Amino acid sequence: MRLARLAPVLITLITLGTAARAFESEAHVIYEAAPGSPVLRILSTTDIEIFEPMLRAFQESNPGTTIDYTVASSTEMMNALMSEGQAFDVALSSAMDLQTKLANDGMARSHVSTATSRLPDWANWRDQVFAFTQEAATLVVSPAAFEGLARPRNRQDLITLLREHPERFRGRIGTYDIRSSGAGYLFATQDARTSEIFWRLMEVMGGLGTHLYCCSAEMISDVASGKLAFAYNALGSYAEPRQAAGEAIEIVMPEDFVTVMHRTALIPASSRSPGLGGAFVDFLLEAAWSGDPPDYYPFATVNPRASDETPSLRPIRIGPGLLVYLDDLKRASFSKAWLDAVVRE
């Protein structure tokens, strides 16, 4: 009698256990406070090493909180929150389009606080999606490969350079593979939206043979090692510290336009402790928008007036416009056009 009652409970526990990790996570860390203390569950696209100081600082100011930090790709993150309804208290992502879709489809909670009210208008969508970084897609070049050449000031310069020195650049060009990288797709679509020259550049790059990457870090490493002459649309926020560390790279901000993306935070509707989630979002936003960010804020200082001061900066706007590129048909036709230009199989 007793056993018969116990059995279903155990089974439920086991199925719950597997269901909790149906999506594919890349890393998972728990910063335990006291056992049994409330848990703040964060799902993020950002590596643990980058965020750890921030998490520890948050835990210091909220001593009784255990932090559960899971890293996943933006697509897996979408799976976890959209299809599986996994319970997370904060979602941090570089995929602005997916975050926007989550909010648009009613998967995010509204959060209003003094920290959110201080954000500029474009950094807050519906009090649900909050921008907390400002990261430019730049041209990272190898000084050795450009020996004797002027640095291209804009995309037209770059095209001219590539046409004039095809041998120097053949097989030494890198950019995001938009099929595997959300950020790459976002940058490509925004570039295409901003100017026709994007397609001409892709044609020329495709003609010379272009290596495709999943992530900025690898692209930059290959530039630094001299394998690549330049990487197009690599994140400046990744390149800057490495340049400062003495690696052989240079960062070029094209003068015609520079697409700027934001990492965004939202509190999923599935959150079990939205209060904790809100507290963390406030902590994050306060660090990001303070003007003089604390040491544990791992990104470049956010400047709310950046695009006023430098008109070539084109921040990606959070909003329904981003839904367009998530459309299956749109995605398929864009990817096809891009592949035709860059890969040429």
Added chain:
Amino acid sequence: MSDKAVITGSIRRRLTFRLLLSSALLAGLLFVIVLNFAEKVAQVSQDNILDASVTSILESATVLDGEISIDIPYAAMAMLGNVSDDRVFYRVTVDGAHLTGYEDLPRSALQANERGRSYDTVDFLGESVRMATASRLLARGQRPIHVTVSVAQTRGGAQETLQEIWRNAVYLGIGFFAVAGALAVAVAQSAIDPLERLAASVSRRGPQDLRPVVAEVPREMAPLVEALNRLIGRLQITLTRSEDFMAEAAHRVRTPLATVRAQAEIALNRMDKPENRASLNDMIHALDESSRAAGQLLDHAMVTFRTDQLEHVPLRPSDLIAETVRRLQPVAGLKDIAITVVAPTDLRVTGDPILIQNALGNLLDNAVKYSPAESDIAVDMWAEDGACHIQVSDQGAGFPKGAGKRLTRRFARGSNSQGTVGSGLGLTIADEVAQAHGGRLELEQNPEGVGACVSLVLPLS
């Protein structure tokens, strides 16, 4: 008869209340109209932008290698995001089959309008959304196909605008009501003003003032004023007619009475029999009474008439006293009565000299009539509290106890008047004259021992 009016309600209050009520109604109406209008405008502007979005998506539809291709323009969605932070949904179907977008987005039940558009408000993902739908015909080979696009947007922005307008409409309504209310109170007051002015001018009149009302009044009040004037006129006529009648009657009676009295005197002289003489004496006495009454009635009528149109002549009362005393000297002499006068000549009053003399005459007549022979009568005059006091005191028996003011009534005579000729009108006349001049008559016992003491008090000029 009470002169209190029977009051039900107040014109001012009724008018104010009704005007306020209609202002409130108008304010409410204004509020509803503004809100209704705003709602329509908000709806139309949202429909317009949804329409633009639908159109641009439809225009991106093409047939490529026999396949329908939809290349949703960035602006189709971004333009919706420009207006508000509302959630946006869309769906594209081809011949009713889902192609892309939100498959669960409800289909509009409404018929398309003449431009092939339909707008509908539906619920989606737990929120009310406004949805625009339009179709377009494309040709795949020879076969026509229908591409239908719906774009929906939540209504937070529109609602927010509406709320703002709602707040403003409330302020507008309250402001309108406040202004209209203030105007209502002012209008009610100004409507009531002429009525109040008329009422004040009528009630300011003295008791004898029977002139017609000549104040200017608005047309609506003319019938009232005319009716009032007719009433006053009739009253006036009735009054003068009865005064005239009395004066006429007295006059007609006096002359034959004098003739009869003269005949009775002659007859008395010829009579020897004591009983005949006694009855003739009685007859003469009765004739004196009648004649006196007729004279006093005539005087009273004269006084009434003159007080209606009172003359205002500057007077020296000492002169009037001297004149009156001179006229009564012979009568006083018959009883060996001495009249002493103390009257300063610098006092002045304004009024009708004939009336004042008549009043003084009656007072002196009483003093002589009700005093024993060989007594003294004193007439004193002085100023006190802005009034001229003229006091006649005698050494007679004084007023009968407890008679008081009653003696100034018409035809009222005291118990001490037995055997003296009189009609009971003397003090009445003196009292009316005093009141017509804004003064009063005071009846007292002489404070220095015996006798009556009567004062005529007139305001000094």
